[in-house]
Amino acid sequence: MGPARRLLGLGLCLVLGARPPPGLASTMELCSGCGEGAVCFNSTHCTCPPGLRPLGPQAVFDSPTEACDDINECTEQPPPMCPGNxxxxxxxxxxxxxxxxxxxxxxxxxxxxxxxVDECREAAAGRCRPHGFCVNRPGGFACACRPGYAKSSRDPLRLCTDDTPPPLPPELCPQGQEPCAVTETLARLYGELEGGLEPRRFLQALVAVLDGALGLAALGAAGDVVGRHREATALLAATEELVRRAAARLPETTVTVTSANGTELRLAVRRAPPRSPLRLQDPEVQLEVPGEVAADGDTGWALAALLSQRALGRVLEGAAGVRWEGWERLGPPGGRGRPTYRVLSPVASAFVARARPPRRGDVTLRFAHPPPDPRRGGRLLCAFWHPERQRWATDGCRLVATASGPPGSTCACDHLTSFAVLLAFYEPEDWGLDVVTKVGLSLSLLCLLLAIVTFLFCRALQGLRTTIHLHLCATLFVAYALFLLGIERTADRTACAVVAGLLHFSFLAAFCWMGLEGLHLYLLLVRVFAPSALRRWHLLLAGYGLPALVVAASAAAFPQGYGTERHCWLSLDRGFRWSFQAPVCVIIAVNAVIFVITIWKLVQKFSDVNPDMGHLRRMRVLTVTAVAQLCLLGTTWALGLLQLGPRSLPLSYLFSLLNCAQGLFILALHCLAHPQVRDAYRAWLCPGAKRYAEFSSSGSTFSSRVPRQESGM
Structure with missing residues (x-):
């Protein structure tokens, strides 16, 4: 093959190998022209050269209007390495x-x-006079002040005047305890900064204080809601001023300080008024500040700071209702309800070079948060923490519509403070349901107490199954008592968390004993032999050990999950409620299967043992047996999973009636239904009729007098 043929074959291969990908429109026109920045890919299509990317989705395109946009390599991940300062x-x-x-x-x-650059030898030496002297530092300089002088907050760049250190609000301390450990620690840190501590190390130490025992962690456990909000507001104000003064000592840079507990502080410092917005971003919040808002008009430097704290939302819980003009338009469902809210997003604080910046543009924040629960309904709000009123408000903030993307919301506000996305909704209220619940639980507590005494002292009921019934009644008694006395004790945060943890353990233990009842019943009816392999210590280990492990693991993973703003129960944040719902759902599902098998086996038993039993009598026995087992296996609690919003109010009544009466059912069907127990009660209440000794005697005396009952129990 000659050279001409080889060249022709090579050209055909190049043309065919560069044909557009499948799905692109085919055209016979030559590549006569491409859009802005684009170059020819082949005879019919265009593409973008290195360093540019197409505006559209296709890497190769045939439209002459398709343009190429520049790739900002400096913001790509990972960014380019630029060594040598x-x-x-x-x-x-x-x-x-x-x-x-x-x-x-x-x-x-x-x-x-x-x-x-040695600024002290070139242009900066005179700026420190007359009360300071210039000290050159890598990338900048600093003014060391003479004794009796300090750097001025009015000119945080360099000047030394007779200005005082930043004031630490007295509200940082509990009333009557000024000064306190927080003010002393912050004053010491600021003194170290004035003494030459590197600003980045100062910021790291400041974030550690916020996360430590003196900061938001301690405030989150404080019981006094008003005092907690007052101290948190003062701590935010002091932090803002200290960060602003430390940033004034930094060269033009971007700083990120993080902590193990989730607090993140990000700074963007510019030594000249920026011509474009300053942008900061952490995994959950994005901040964009216009350049004219971030800059200090007097000195020319600019600052944008973003402080996001996981603990802050919990600290600010319990505030008065959100100040919002749309409550009347939202309206309660069904005409009844209490206006309330829930913080969906992290709480982020934003501030700039000036404490009171000019209103020359909106600050934009993009929050990542889970979608709101559709059962609540309601409205998403962009809110800010009002430092004077110490409550959430919406003045000057609005929700900005954005294109589809990850779950979240974009807010635009004309001022700076601490921001969050709230879900405003009406919580249905029904005083009748509250009365039914409290009366039912009170009656159930009395019945459970009688059942516990019966199971303890009536020898006619002794056995492994009685042990299960006894501990089931005991755990339900503790859980119901805690619910009645402590579920609404939210004023003291620490006590509320303890109540929530005890409720978590008590209800889990009750469901574990319900599961053990199902296991025991399965061994009796399906395996058709006495469960001799089960020992009492086996039951105690499973009934109390498993709930203790679940509660311990839950508390270690998310200790803030115990106690909410309105109830001393499990928080909805981070799916924490599943530490209770998941094991309960498993136990209910298993016991429901055992319940069906039990009824099926009993129907077979009645047909085989006593085929002459009347249909009506058989149905009566089966009904009594079914109700007796339902109250022990806990399957009625499954109704709680079906309550989906305000329209499920009738279902809520049914759920409360059935489960609040669980103690009554246990006493009636598993104590009073036994003739031996009734005779024992009569002997105890009427000593003349029977000797009291028979109450604690063996059941053989009763069984010799009382005819055998045909019962499924």
């Missing part, structure tokens, strides 16, 4: 590494690393 600057189609602020290019022959 350099930072990345984007250019169209590429990027360059230039010296950061405070450094200059080295002279020829002196290496490639940028050299520090």
């Amino acid at each position: 350099r930072e990345c600057h984007n250019t169209r189609g590429s990027y360059t590494c230039t010296c950061i602020s405070g450094y200059r290019e080295p002279p020829p022959g002196q290496g490639s690393d940028c050299l520090d």
